[in-house]
Amino acid sequence: MGISFKRLLFLGHRWLGIVLCAFFAMWFVSGVVMMYVGYPKLTxxxxxGxxxxxxxxxxxLGPQQALAMAGIDGPLKELRLxxxxxxxxxxxxxxxxxxxxxxxxxxARSGARLALTDQARAMASAAAFAGPGVGAHYLGPVDEDAFTHSRGLDGHRPLHRVQLADPEHTLLYVSGRTGExxxxxxxxxxxxxxAGAWIHWLYPLRGTVFEPYWADIVNWLAIAGTLMVLGGASVGILRWRLRAPYRSGSRSPYPGALMRWHHIGGLLFGVVTASWIFSGLMSMNPWRVFDGGAAPLRMQALEGAALLPSARDAAPAALLAAAGPGIRELKWTRVLGDTMVLAQSAAGAPLVLDSQSGRPAAVDGAALLDAARTLLPHPVAKVERLDAYDLYYYSRDAHSMTGGAGKPLPVWRIAFADPHQSWVYVDPHTGALVGRSDRHKRQSRWLFAMLHSWDWLPLLERRPLWDVLMLAFSLGGAVLSVTGVVIGWRRLGRKLRAARNTP
Known part of the structure; x- marks a missing residue:
């Protein structure tokens, strides 16, 4: 006689739980840590600052002269000083x-192209970053370690590690290419x-023989975990007596406190546990399901010709004199066929300067909007000016996974009537494209950010309500997982003892 579906459901939940509940407990505890401490990043x-x-x-030297002396004479994607x-x-x-x-x-003084970063330059960069009076100790180069798994650092490897003697005992990583x-x-x-992101994202597997399989391991653990929780919720509902209680007087059939806690905890927190495991899978963009294949934007509509420094560009001294004191960076950019310079201080929006005259400039808003309408070869369905964040364009705390990037306001949001339902966001102050979204990315926003970290503005704007709810459900999920670990390993121990005692 074959095993019934109900029996298969019970057995599947039981044995999957023995393996997976330890991961669940780890994910819940580390997830709480990540609510307040994120993976290291330089915002x-x-x-x-x-x-x-x-x-x-x-x-x-002026940009054209310096780059020519360094042998760089082609169009540029980006230029900063x-x-x-x-x-x-x-x-x-x-x-x-x-x-x-x-x-x-x-x-910028000699026009010499800088060689790969050595120890001396790494230490000088660290000293400038730390400020006067802060000691530093060189720890050597590293290609990748526990705090530098981000793919955005690949172009800077190898990285130089410098330990500062500041009150925070900050560890700095300096680009082996540019010295930044x-x-x-x-x-x-x-x-x-x-106890947070490093273990939450199974980073102990990175840099080992499991490196090529890391994404697949995370994906399949999340898939198996989601199925296990949904199966457990089904088991919990089947075993719960709604009409008449069991002989013990309880609605749950389990006499032991641990099993009863697990049963009731699963009924209370099973749905949110399943949603968190599933949304964790969505964060991985498994098998590129959110890559919709949308056509690239026609950036020449906003920029005009490619960025190419000219001998007519104003000297940095003139630009800095016009911008005033405290400028940290000059960035050359193209807007509507003209070259502009963004003079950025330590905080706030950059000052827009004309690259040739050095005088403050303003982007023509009407012309910018007209140009933005042609970023895709499709009709424009809607144009909106956003003066406040909404469900799809919003800012998170700097330490969070999606935080730390600038999200200026106001912005123009242009919605296109293309097959991918594309939206683009344009900053009217600088003329820069600051975001792009399509139907697949908005689905990812709901299936990942909304389900996983509850990025819902009414909650994010009413802290500590967000904190209380997240902590309460995390605690419930942790109790559910820990009881599952104990129950599972007790049963496994009994099975192993029985097998040893069998002749």
Whole structure:
């Protein structure tokens, strides 16, 4: 006689639970840590805040002259000037078409292309980042370690590690290509990460023989876990007596306190547990399910011709004099066929300057909107000006997985009537494209960010309500998981003892 579906459901939940509940308990505990301490990153605000201010009187070469002396004469994807390498002003140029590589660092005084970062330059960059009076100790180069698994750092490897003697015991990672500080990790953040993101994302598997299979391991654990929780919820409902209680007077058939806690906990927290495991799977974009294949944007509509420095560009001294003191970075960009310079201080929106005259400039809002309408070869369905965040364009705390990136306001949101239902976000102040979304990415927003971290503005704007709910459900999920671990291993122990005693 074959096993009935009901029996198969019971057995599947039981044996999957023995394996997976330990992962669930770990995910719930580490998830609580991640609510308040994220994986180390260098946010834009931190980067700008630690950059030395550019000195208006410094004798710096113009961008066209410096790049020509360094042998860089093609169109550029990006060009910045900052005291970012060894504490000295450098041009950071990324040629057009270069993907996944660090920029080329060019000395802004001599026009010399800087060689790969050595110990001396790494230490000088760390000293400039830390500020005066802070000691530093060189720890050596590393290709990748527990705090640098991010793929965004690939173009900067190998990384130089420098330990600061500041109160936070900050560990700095310096680009081996440009000499920029690309990551900071205070000791408290590092320690909490071992109980947070590092274990939550199964990073112990990274850098081992399991590295090629890491994504598949995470995906299949999440799939098996989701099925196990849904199966357990079904078992819990089948065993719960709604009409008449069991002989014990309880609605649950289990006499032991541990089993009863697990049964009731599953009924109370099974749905949210399943949603968190499933949304964790969605965070991995498994098998690229959220890659809709939307056509690339026609950026020339916003930018015009590619960025190419000209001999007519104003000298950095003129730009810095017009921008005023405290400028950390100059960034050359193309807007509607003109070259503009964004003069960025340590905080706030950048000042927009004309690249040739050096005078403050304003982006033509009507022309920008007209150009943005042609980013895709499809009709525009709707144009909105967002003066406040909404469900799809919002900011999170810097430590969170999706936080730390600038989300300026106001922005224009242009919705296209294309097959992918594309939306683009354009900053009217700088003329920059600050975001793109389509139907698949909005689905990802709901299936990952909404389900996993409850990124719902009415909750995020009413903290500590968000904290209370997240902590309460996390505690419930942890109790459900820990009781499952104990129950499962007790049963497994009995099975093993019985097998040893069988002749």
């Amino acid at each position: 834009e605000a931190e980067r700008l 630690h950059l030395p201010a550019l000195q208006p009187g410094a004798p710096l 900052a005291a970012a390498s060894g504490g000295e002003p450098v041009y950071l140029a990324q040629p057009a078409g270069a993907k996944g590589t660090a920029a080329i660092a060019v000395d 500080v690309v990551r900071d990790a205070p000791r408290t953040e590092r320690l909490w990460n071992y």
